[in-house]
Amino acid sequence: MPKIIIAQNKCKGCELCILTCPKKNIRLSQKMNKKGFHYIEIIDPDKCNACGLCFQVCPDVAIEIWK
Amino acid sequence: MTTKRLMKGNEALGEGAIQAGCGAYFGYPITPQNELTEYMSRRMLEENRVFIQSESELAAINMVFGASVAGARAMTSSSSPGVSLKQEGLSYMAGCELPGLVVNVQRGGPGLGNISGSQADYFQAVKGGGHGDYHLIVLTPGSVQELYEMPALAFSLSEKYRTPAMILTDGILAQMQEPMEAVKIDTTRDENRDWILDGCKGRAPRKIRSLLMEEGALEAHNRHLQDKYNLIKTQEQRYQLINEQAEIMLVAYGISARVCYTAIQEANKKGAKLGLLRPLTVWPFPEKILQELALKVKAFLVVELNAGQMVEDVKLAVNGKTPVHFYGRAGGACVTPGEILKEIEKI
Amino acid sequence: MKKLFSKPESLTDTDHKYCPGCGHGIVHRLVAEVIDELGIREKTIGIAPVGCAVFAYDYWNFDVTEASHGRPPAVATGIKRFLPDRVVFTYQGDGDLAAIGMAETIHAANRGENITVIFINNAIYGMTTGQMAPTSLLGMKTTTSPFGRDPKLAGYPIRVGELLSTLEGTTFLARCAVDSAKHVLDAKKAIKKAFEVQLAGKGYSMVEILSQCPPNWKKSVPESLEYVRKEMMSYFPLGVIKDKTKA
Ligand SMILES: Cc1ncc(C[n+]2csc(CCOP(=O)(O)OP(=O)(O)O)c2C)c(N)n1
Numbered sequence A: 001m002p003k004i005i006i007a008q009n010k011c012k013g014c015e016l017c018i019l020t021c022p023k024k025n026i027r028l029s030q031k032m033n034k035k036g037f038h039y040i041e042i043i044d045p046d047k048c049n050a051c052g053l054c055f056q057v058c059p060d061v062a063i064e065i066w067k
Numbered sequence B: 001m002t003t004k005r006l007m008k009g010n011e012a013l014g015e016g017a018i019q020a021g022c023g024a025y026f027g028y029p030i031t032p033q034n035e036l037t038e039y040m041s042r043r044m045l046e047e048n049r050v051f052i053q054s055e056s057e058l059a060a061i062n063m064v065f066g067a068s069v070a071g072a073r074a075m076t077s078s079s080s081p082g083v084s085l086k087q088e089g090l091s092y093m094a095g096c097e098l099p100g101l102v103v104n105v106q107r108g109g110p111g112l113g114n115i116s117g118s119q120a121d122y123f124q125a126v127k128g129g130g131h132g133d134y135h136l137i138v139l140t141p142g143s144v145q146e147l148y149e150m151p152a153l154a155f156s157l158s159e160k161y162r163t164p165a166m167i168l169t170d171g172i173l174a175q176m177q178e179p180m181e182a183v184k185i186d187t188t189r190d191e192n193r194d195w196i197l198d199g200c201k202g203r204a205p206r207k208i209r210s211l212l213m214e215e216g217a218l219e220a221h222n223r224h225l226q227d228k229y230n231l232i233k234t235q236e237q238r239y240q241l242i243n244e245q246a247e248i249m250l251v252a253y254g255i256s257a258r259v260c261y262t263a264i265q266e267a268n269k270k271g272a273k274l275g276l277l278r279p280l281t282v283w284p285f286p287e288k289i290l291q292e293l294a295l296k297v298k299a300f301l302v303v304e305l306n307a308g309q310m311v312e313d314v315k316l317a318v319n320g321k322t323p324v325h326f327y328g329r330a331g332g333a334c335v336t337p338g339e340i341l342k343e344i345e346k347i
Numbered sequence C: 001m002k003k004l005f006s007k008p009e010s011l012t013d014t015d016h017k018y019c020p021g022c023g024h025g026i027v028h029r030l031v032a033e034v035i036d037e038l039g040i041r042e043k044t045i046g047i048a049p050v051g052c053a054v055f056a057y058d059y060w061n062f063d064v065t066e067a068s069h070g071r072p073p074a075v076a077t078g079i080k081r082f083l084p085d086r087v088v089f090t091y092q093g094d095g096d097l098a099a100i101g102m103a104e105t106i107h108a109a110n111r112g113e114n115i116t117v118i119f120i121n122n123a124i125y126g127m128t129t130g131q132m133a134p135t136s137l138l139g140m141k142t143t144t145s146p147f148g149r150d151p152k153l154a155g156y157p158i159r160v161g162e163l164l165s166t167l168e169g170t171t172f173l174a175r176c177a178v179d180s181a182k183h184v185l186d187a188k189k190a191i192k193k194a195f196e197v198q199l200a201g202k203g204y205s206m207v208e209i210l211s212q213c214p215p216n217w218k219k220s221v222p223e224s225l226e227y228v229r230k231e232m233m234s235y236f237p238l239g240v241i242k243d244k245t246k247a
C-alpha cells in the first residue's frame, strides 16, 4: 500500500489533484489549515495506485508519495 | 619605462578600462563616444574578454548588471540620451549593491540636443538619476591622461563600496587628442566577493534582489545605504587645488576646468590672484575643502558648460560665508578664457 | 519503502505566495526537477522576473538574481557571456517577456545566446491584478480591456514561439501547458530538452507554458483549466515549434 503524505499547511485546496486523480480518491477535508484553506485528504489509502498524477499537478508540492 | 604617445580621449579611456581589468563591455553607438565602443569592439576581443554591441542602452546596462552579478569588472559607455536610458538599471544596481562602471561622454541637451560637448547632465549624475534614494560615485577626468587612469579608480571604488560608479566626461575631452603616458595601472581587486552568483557549489545558494517587502526591511536597507554613502562622503572627496592663496577661486571640473586653467595663467601673469578648485569627484562633492576655502577667499566663480548645476552644490558647501558667482554656457556651447576673465572683472 | 514523488532538491521548503491553482508553482517544480536530474544545481544561475514570480529566488535552491521588468534576457546575457560554463536561464511572464522586454527577448534570441528561457503565458498581467497582456486573447475582458480585447484598439495576441522561430539564432522552441498531468509531464520533457540544448552549447532555447491564472481570469480553477484547453490552446497550439537539433 503506498503512503501519501500531505503537507496540510502547504495545501491551498485548489482541487487540481482532486480533478486529476484517476481513482477519484482525493477530497477536501472539512477542516482548515493555518492559511485558512480546506486541505485535501485521501479517501481510501488502499485504492491509491501511487501513479503520482496528483503530485504532478500540485502547484504547492503539498503531496509526497512513498511505496 | 613608459613613453608619451598621442591618444584620443575616448580611446585612452577604453585602454585604461582594459588595463584596469574590465572583463565585460556592453555599448550602443552614440556620438560623441563612438570611438570608445569601436575601440572596445577590437581590443576586448584581442584580450579574450566580453564585448557586445547591445540592442539599446537599456540592454547594455542590464548586461552590465548581469556580468557584475557574475563577478566581472563590467562597464558600459554612452552619451547623454543613452545615459538617460541607463537610469533604471543604475537604480537597480544601487539597490542590489552591485559594482559597475558607466561612462557618460556628455553632449548638449535636453532631448536629442546636439553632439557638442556639454556638462548638462551634472544633476542626473550626482543627485541619483533614477528612482529611489541613492548616489553613484562620480569621477571627473580633466585630461586624456586622466581618462586613461580613472577607470581603475572607478572600478576599485565601485567594488570597495559595492555601488555603481560613473565617469562623467564630455564630448570635447573625449574627442581631444593629446600626449599621454600609458602608466602602469593597479589592478588589485577586493578578493572578498562573497556575494557574486557563480553557482552554489560548496556553499549555500545566494540571491541578489532589491525588492524588500517585509515590514521595515526596505527602510533598514535604506539606512544601510545611507551609512555607506556617508562613509564614502567622509573618505573619498577628491580634488585638485591650484593657487591656494588666491583671492578669487574658480570652481570647475573636466573641460571647463581646462579653460579656467588657461584663464588663471593669463590673469596671474597680469598680477591677479586667481585659483582653481577642480573636483575630481563630484559625488562625493569636495565640500570639506570648499568650507575651508570659504573662510579664506573673497569669492568663488563656478564655471560650467550648462545653465548652472554644480553651482548649487558649491553654494550648499559654502553656506553663505562667501559670495558664489556663476558663469556658464548651455546647449553645447563652450566658455572661453576671455569670457571667464570678463566675469572676474565684474566681481 | 521508497520515496516515489517528493520535493526536488532544487526547490526550497518555502511556501509559495501564489494563488490556489496557479501554474507558476507547477513550473517552478518542473524546472527544479530538471535541474536535479541533470545534476546542474550547483552551476545554475536563474533570473527571476518582475511579475508574480518575482519571489522565485525564495523558492529555488540555487543562485538566483532579480532583474528589472523585461530585462532578464540582457541580465542572462551578461552572466552567461562572462561565465559560459554555467547554466543560465530566465523565468518570465508575458508582460515581462513580450511587452516591456520584447526588444531584449528578440535580440538575445537573435544573437543565439546559449541560455534557456522559461516563458509563463497566462494571457494577463497577474501581479498588477489583471490588466491586458500582449498575449491576452481577442475578446478577453481584463481590467484594461473592460469591453474585451479589440484588435482595432490593442492589436492581436502575440505568438512568441512562432515569432522567434523566424530568427536564425534560435535552436529549440516549444509550447506546453500545465492544465493536466499529461501536459505537465510533456512540459517537463520540453524543459529538460531546452536545458540539454544549452548544456550542449547549441544556443537559445525557449519553452512557453500556457498557465492558468484563476483569480485574474475571474474563473474557478476547473473553469480556468477549460479556458486553457478550449480558448488558449486553439490560438496557441501546443508542441515543438522549432528544433534545430533535429535538422
Ligand atoms: C518598469 C516597470 N513597469 C511596470 C511595473 C509594474 N509591473 C509589475 S509586474 C507587471 C506585469 C507582470 O505581468 P507578467 O509579466 O505577465 O507576469 P505575471 O504576473 O502574469 O506572471 C507590471 C506591469 C514594474 N514593476 N516596472
Ligand code: SF4
Binding pocket: A004, A020, A021, A022, A023, A024, A025, A026, A042, A047, A048, A049, A050, A051, A052, A053, A054, A055, A065
Ligand atoms: S497517486 Fe494517483 S491514485 Fe494515488 S491519490 Fe494520487 S492521483 Fe490518486
Ligand code: SF4
Binding pocket: A010, A011, A012, A013, A014, A015, A016, A017, A018, A039, A040, A057, A058, A059, A060, A061, A062, A063, C021
Ligand atoms: S493540488 Fe496541491 S494544493 Fe491543490 S488541493 Fe491538491 S494538494 Fe492541495
Ligand code: SF4
Binding pocket: C017, C018, C019, C021, C022, C023, C024, C052, C122, C126, C127, C212, C213, C214, C215, C216
Ligand atoms: S495572480 Fe495569477 S499568476 Fe499571479 S499568483 Fe495568482 S494565479 Fe498566479
Ligand SMILES: [Mg+2]
Binding pocket: C093, C094, C095, C120, C121, C122, C123, C124, C125, C126, C133
Ligand atoms: Mg502574465
